[in-house]
Amino acid sequence: MNCQTPQRRHLSVFILAAVLVPILIAGCTDPKEPGGKYANKIPETRLSNVPPPGTVSTSPLLTLSWLGDDADGFVVAYRYRWSFQLDDTSAIEYKPYTHLLNIMAGGMALVMMGDETVAPAVYKYFSTLPPAGLDTASLNLLARGDTLYVEGVGLYASNPDDERYPVHESPSQGTFIFDSQDSLNPHVFEVSAIDNNGVIDTSPAMVDFTTPLVPPPDVEPIGGPGSLDRNTQTFSDTVIVLNEFTDTYAGIEFRFQGYDPNSRTIEYSWIVDRDLWPADEVEARWSPFSLTASARIKGSDMFKPESTTTHTIYIRGRNEFGSISTRGYFTRPINAGTDSAAFDTTWADAKFHTIYPKFALPGAEQRILLINNTFDWDTLAVPPSRPARADLLQYYTEIYDALGLAGKYDIYNVSYNTTLSGTWPGLGLLAQYSLIHVVGDIANEFIRVPTISLRSQTNLTNYCYAGGKTVINGWNLTRGDILPPSTTFWNYILHILNQQPVPFPQYVGATHQTIAGTDQYPDAPIDPLKLDTAWHGGMPSYHLYQVYGFGEIIYRYDALDDNFVFPGSPIRLEGGVVGIRYIGLTYDVIYLGFPLYYTEQTAAIEVLRRAFRDLKHL
Amino acid sequence: MKSKISAPGLALVLALALTFVILNLGCQTEYASPLPGIVEVRLKTVSKDIAFDPLNNFILTIPSVEAIRDDGARAQIYPDLEAIDREDTKLNTLDIRAQDSLLIIGQTYLPPGSYTGVGMLIDPARQVILDGYRVITVERQPDFDTRLSFASPFSIDEYTTTQIVLELDLDSTLLKRANTYMFRPTYRISSITQSR
Numbered sequence: 001m002n003c004q005t006p007q008r009r010h011l012s013v014f015i016l017a018a019v020l021v022p023i024l025i026a027g028c029t030d031p032k033e034p035g036g037k038y039a040n041k042i043p044e045t046r047l048s049n050v051p052p053p054g055t056v057s058t059s060p061l062l063t064l065s066w067l068g069d070d071a072d073g074f075v076v077a078y079r080y081r082w083s084f085q086l087d088d089t090s091a092i093e094y095k096p097y098t099h100l101l102n103i104m105a106g107g108m109a110l111v112m113m114g115d116e117t118v119a120p121a122v123y124k125y126f127s128t129l130p131p132a133g134l135d136t137a138s139l140n141l142l143a144r145g146d147t148l149y150v151e152g153v154g155l156y157a158s159n160p161d162d163e164r165y166p167v168h169e170s171p172s173q174g175t176f177i178f179d180s181q182d183s184l185n186p187h188v189f190e191v192s193a194i195d196n197n198g199v200i201d202t203s204p205a206m207v208d209f210t211t212p213l214v215p216p217p218d219v220e221p222i223g224g225p226g227s228l229d230r231n232t233q234t235f236s237d238t239v240i241v242l243n244e245f246t247d248t249y250a251g252i253e254f255r256f257q258g259y260d261p262n263s264r265t266i267e268y269s270w271i272v273d274r275d276l277w278p279a280d281e282v283e284a285r286w287s288p289f290s291l292t293a294s295a296r297i298k299g300s301d302m303f304k305p306e307s308t309t310t311h312t313i314y315i316r317g318r319n320e321f322g323s324i325s326t327r328g329y330f331t332r333p334i335n336a337g338t339d340s341a342a343f344d345t346t347w348a349d350a351k352f353h354t355i356y357p358k359f360a361l362p363g364a365e366q367r368i369l370l371i372n373n374t375f376d377w378d379t380l381a382v383p384p385s386r387p388a389r390a391d392l393l394q395y396y397t398e399i400y401d402a403l404g405l406a407g408k409y410d411i412y413n414v415s416y417n418t419t420l421s422g423t424w425p426g427l428g429l430l431a432q433y434s435l436i437h438v439v440g441d442i443a444n445e446f447i448r449v450p451t452i453s454l455r456s457q458t459n460l461t462n463y464c465y466a467g468g469k470t471v472i473n474g475w476n477l478t479r480g481d482i483l484p485p486s487t488t489f490w491n492y493i494l495h496i497l498n499q500q501p502v503p504f505p506q507y508v509g510a511t512h513q514t515i516a517g518t519d520q521y522p523d524a525p526i527d528p529l530k531l532d533t534a535w536h537g538g539m540p541s542y543h544l545y546q547v548y549g550f551g552e553i554i555y556r557y558d559a560l561d562d563n564f565v566f567p568g569s570p571i572r573l574e575g576g577v578v579g580i581r582y583i584g585l586t587y588d589v590i591y592l593g594f595p596l597y598y599t600e601q602t603a604a605i606e607v608l609r610r611a612f613r614d615l616k617h618l
Numbered sequence: 619m620k621s622k623i624s625a626p627g628l629a630l631v632l633a634l635a636l637t638f639v640i641l642n643l644g645c646q647t648e649y650a651s652p653l654p655g656i657v658e659v660r661l662k663t664v665s666k667d668i669a670f671d672p673l674n675n676f677i678l679t680i681p682s683v684e685a686i687r688d689d690g691a692r693a694q695i696y697p698d699l700e701a702i703d704r705e706d707t708k709l710n711t712l713d714i715r716a717q718d719s720l721l722i723i724g725q726t727y728l729p730p731g732s733y734t735g736v737g738m739l740i741d742p743a744r745q746v747i748l749d750g751y752r753v754i755t756v757e758r759q760p761d762f763d764t765r766l767s768f769a770s771p772f773s774i775d776e777y778t779t780t781q782i783v784l785e786l787d788l789d790s791t792l793l794k795r796a797n798t799y800m801f802r803p804t805y806r807i808s809s810i811t812q813s814r
Contacts, residue, residue: 247796492797549754549797584796 043070043193045205060180060211065173068193076123080191084179102171106139108157109168116194121151180211216323217266218330219315221350223255234351240466241354243299248465248586251296256315263319270315273303306356314349359434368409369433374442385532402605422450430463440474441595447476447541457489464587469615473592476541494591495551495582505540510555521554522606524599544576555579654727655774658781663716665788670717673750679741680707683724688732695724719783728774735769742801755798770807783809
């Protein structure tokens, strides 16, 4: 029989609990003698491509590789530095430590601007990124070479996108250029691993070696205006110079070349007229060093370009070790291995010739050059249809006198040989004038005037590009053998895209095209008294043009028969384009595809009056 | 005769009536969907150097026009109110209508709200034609960006047409060089007006 009352049963449970709970709690207390912790082990570092001690390298450029281990953790970063000596008598100095994170982001090695105390936290940030890795904005920032801040520490990529020769492309290797200003330069390189507790290897891996002094690169000019005469070290062509670049004047281009077997890069710097500038200005006038092996030079780079016509350009080079060439010349072997083997001296300077256009000088007087590019009937002249040059010049003298330009122009008679190869004025002469008027009105029995060669076209183009003004008028002037095709001259000077020859004797004048404004060009009818009877009332051998670019139609073909069409074609002669003007930002050209000599003189005077007004010469 | 309704029946009827009333009350949410407003984008060209003449043209192709709401949402603006899609719109910036802001770039219905501006893509023609025969090449800057962003806040209201005029300064946009034009877009929102 159970004689326990419920009160008694509760009491026994309470007592049991009161005994067991303290026992259990006592069992949870720390042991009296805990086992203790292992001390952090210091990481170890070793260089993996150690040259023998005392090695003299062939170059100050060395690639070193290293590796770190940590027995009880992992390596989060490396720290390295090296020693150098300015000269034999100077104390040994050390470069500041560089800290390199032992993890990469987006293929970039990360240099840390903090020390071992922050390295574990920064490492942890990169090692715990989501699978997608670093966000795009941060990657772009690093790729640009900018600084990324992580855990309050700045980081930058050693191999950003625009770094051609990065020091680090991985955390365990570096390609260094060691200071080598003396003939032999001893260095000690040391590198230590940093573990995940921020502890540094106290016994860094070390290597000592010696680097040599590297000679500077040799440089020489290889391109400029015209060809370079190696005997006189002078460029052949004379070129126009302006003080500043314009939309059409791009300066004078020079190209250089450097030699340096030790350096991966050569930077160039140049100066013009080094010996003419005051001594205290010379250093500032050297251009900044640039990897670009060319330069565009303008008048303001030269000493007194308005009055000095011969200049000298000097070039110097700098290699990646900082050595700058100063000798100004070097020798190199030629014809090696042959009987005529020798050494050639190459200079790092060259002379060139320039002209400063007179019209670009402040307050310069306007003056016109009339280039008489006509055929001379000479003793066979049958004026007025086949005039001698003297007749033509008399005609134009009367026109210029009527325009009030007497004494304000000069005449250049183009000489030519039996094949009608003309000798045109050079650029030096063209640049003396503010306006060039080319006349090609009188042709031989084959409707042919002296050739305007490609070189002459180039000179006229360069004259225009420098800011010159030009009027060209003539008969059959754009025939291929008279004006050899040059896209630049046709498109940008004459402003002609295409042409259609008109052999038929239909030309009786040019009618003006209405242009914007009230000042219109006058009509230009031919003078019937000057026509050859063989032409039957109309002149043959014309061209109709298609205008290029900003060219503007000013004259149209007036045909003897208004309804005359090209055989087999519906295209009418009447109204075809024969006159174009180009009023540009830097130069102006008026092209009249008809001869003013065969035009009624009163009309010719008004045509030129209007043209010269367009060109600001009346 | 007196009809008899039992108490449980009465309770059931009352319970059903009460449930019906409660359910009906629950359906009476005070909600009114707003009707859309209309946005209309027009082009105005400012040009002193090149005349507004039928013989002159400079074509701007516009593949996309968007209104940008203040929460960043973007709404495509179609060519007209009937359109359901947008194809490239070609506009002659030297059209006489562009001189007086009459050239419509796009129209569409938009939800009422605050908007921060208009964004568009442009593709300028490679040439300008002057006087019907002068063909001038148009160059683009190396950093040319097809996106134009017109930042100017405006609101769209119910039953209201918001008219936005985009102004293109052609004198600055087409920078004249010796033989070409350089395209360098200069633009702004010149006016925002509302009408019912």
